Ligand SMILES: Nc1ncnc2c1ncn2[C@@H]1O[C@H](COP(=O)(O)OP(=O)(O)OP(=O)(O)O)[C@@H](O)[C@H]1O
């Protein structure tokens with residue numbers, strides 16, 4: 001299938017250097033609507049670095065990023081956020097002093113600056129309530145986010161990202177810190193999100209696109225439609241879960257490592 | 262030629278003094294992550310101790326100098342280490358505020374012990390001079406230079422060729438690794454504090470050659486070392502020392518053009534201009550170890566299990582509104598039962614509370630630390646002083662003008678915040694406050710110099726507020742309106758926008774928040790409201806001088822707010838109450854010897870309180886609310902939610918899993 005045609009978010013030839021270290025070396029990536037795209041690789045492969053480039057937190061030395069046809073390479077993070085990109089963080093970045101509900105509300109408000117006053121209020125309440133229900137957060141709506149255990153914190157971060165009504169969702173190791181049951185719950189939600197009827201956010205009609213960085217291989221193989229593999233800042237493979245599992249280069253670089261371990 | 266070189270040489274002398282300070286500052290910052298705002302205060306305190314031992318008790322210099330450098334100063338350093346040790350790993354704001362509290366503590370401590378007046382000082386090096394080429398050099402100047410270089414050399418030797426140096430480098434590079442190979446971080450840090458403190462003492466006694474020995478002046482002079490320390494990015498000793506020499510030469514050469522008045526004022530502010538610009542330019546390249554830790558510290562709160570956490574917001578808001586309205590009503594009828602002088606004191610408290618509100622919003626909610634808030638108060642006060650007219654008839658336009666001036670100033674202080682937070686933002690705002698002190702408030706045209714200018718009680722739309730009671734009512738009214746507005750804002754989108762800025766600017770920006778605009782607007786608005794407070798404060802005081810708005814008062818305001826509770830509006834009110842206690846006591850018992858020192862004692866108490874709060878940077882108000890909740894939840898029967906509402910995500914379960 002032609003992934004490029006339906007790509008909502010695409011990166012081409014991205015290179016990032018930290019001093020002498022080539023954290024990313026001409027990496028290409030496409031994220032398509034209605035799909036969960038996996039991004040995997042051993043520790044230090046450059047996955048988070050690529051996220052930071054996509055989100056505008058890090059400027060690449062080469063390459064370009066496109067979102068829905070627009071070249072957003074030089075856009076600041078908040079502009080990308082408003083254009084429909086939302087993310088979670090490997091190290092939790094919750095609004096620790098606020099309640100769970102406020103975390104989601106603040107996110108909705110940040111993404112809909114025009115609708116803060118008056119008219120937007122019912123929509124906001126409804127959206128936040130929907131998200132809390134979807135993720136099972138109603139029972140902890142009034143708890144301070146900073147007091148939550150990691151697993152729940154990840155759920156709140158996911159909810160917060162979703163409340164921004166994104167068209168692309170970037171998830172950085174969302175399952176770390178979750179127990180088996182929570183991970184299952186999480187996988188269900190992911191599938192539901194991409195399969196769901198068009199939501200009411202940006203260009204309604206297109207389902208959500210998800211980019212997932214994950215170390216839990218079972219989860220990756222289960223939910224991802226396409227997978228890109230990074231190793232030492234290079235893209236070494238890209239394909240369906242089956243192709244990736246059979247790829248010798250990936251085995252050598254990545255799965256081989258886990259075999260040894 | 263003939264005038265240039267002498268100026269360079271003199272510049273090297275003064276520069277070497279700053280260099281000594283910069284070395285001491287970098288040493289503790291590198292090893293402990295604490296930037297010691299109290300460094301100048303330690304220098305001052307040690308100079309006074311020396312004065313006590315040597316000039317009052319007449320011990321010989323051969324005993325008093327070693328006693329000071331090898332016993333007194335290291336002891337102070339030791340105590341500092343004890344105070345700061347439990348704070349490591351906390352948000353950057355905590356050590357900043359604690360070291361500011363130590364600054365206040367030592368300053369008022371010295372005033373209480375030795376009084377505020379200037380002290381004569383027997384110099385340790387002869388002040389006679391010798392001819393060097395075409396100009397004269399004082400022995401004391403040369404001596405200072407030599408001692409500074411020797412101290413620098415000693416530090417170099419210590420770090421390069423001793424076990425301490427090796428351990429220090431190990432600890433600085435990687436704390437955990439150092440612990441594994443058996444280097445004790447605690448020992449290294451303790452030793453660093455002691456050495457740094459000795460440097461401060463040395464600086465103190467050297468400075469008394471060129472400076473008047475007053476508590477305020479000495480601290481101010483040593484503050485200049487902050488600039489070169491930052492030039493060395495707080496990590497490089499040679500750069501810090503070199504930067505200090507460069508700064509000394511630069512200011513000294515500038516001296517050539519200085520006469521007096523405005524030029525001299527600007528010249529005195531040069532280190533602060535440089536520091537401010539430096540901070541903006543270096544921006545993100547300044548690394549702050551504390552910042553890898555969660556910013557600000559709500560997260561340190563304990564898990565609260567009381568019902569109130571789960572109570573929906575509405576009753577909580579209703580109760581807060583009821584309490585607020587009740588308190589306001591009580592405050593409003595106070596003048597009928599309280600005599601005039603005390604009503605005046607209450608006005609003072611209300612206006613300090615008003616200033617404190619702006620700091621609560623800026624620092625407590627938005628997480629932007631500021632040591633410059635009282636400078637904005639000054640802008641409003643002087644605007645009214647100049648433009649309100651003899652009967653205060655133009656009070657409103659004058660106040661509005663002052664508030665308008667505060668807008669660009671607020672934007673200027675806001676600029677460093679775009680790339681800096683925590684320590685470096687604090688330093689930038691400090692630099693701004695000192696620039697305002699030197700360039701604006703010291704300018705005779707604006708402030709009328711030391712004697713100050715007269716300010717006028719307002720007349721608004723024909724209504725005069727000249728009487729004590731009416732001034733109180735006006736101040737209280739404005740405070741009430743501002744509190745009501747900020748309270749309403751906190752519950753809504755704007756309050757949330759500010760709080761996400763504090764909790765995670767990173768996440769906020771990825772969600773679509775324009776950090777640049779949000780921060781600049783916040784600084785500007787808080788500056789404008791502070792200027793409004795200043796307009797009232799000036800006309801309340803009726804006579805204002807630069808001393809009313811010195812940076813030291815910004816420090817005091819910050820300490821009061823932090824002590825009371827920086828992220829709740831109640832904290833601002835409590836800060837106002839604390840601020841008026843000294844005046845209240847004086848008005849009750851009359852001036853006299855006790856009265857004269859009451860202000861110092863209160864400052865001392867607040868400083869001790871802030872230091873004592875340490876791990877609870879949310880302040881006493883939040884602490885007492887937490888305590889009250891805990892007591893209530895213990896007294897109550899078991900919460901209802903235990904009855905059959907079990908679910909996988911029930912809070913009871915969460916606490917178990919969070920423990921693991
Ligand atoms: N700010 C930085 N400065 C210097 N080096 C960095 C920086 N951020 C990341 N790196 C380095 O770049 C490489 C890629 O890091 P990155 O965090 O992107 O890896 P990752 O694939 O996300 O790894 P993990 O699975 O552990 O999260 C690593 O070698 C890391 O040490």
Ligand SMILES: [Mg+2]
Nearest residue numbers: 047048049090
């Ligand atoms: Mg990563």
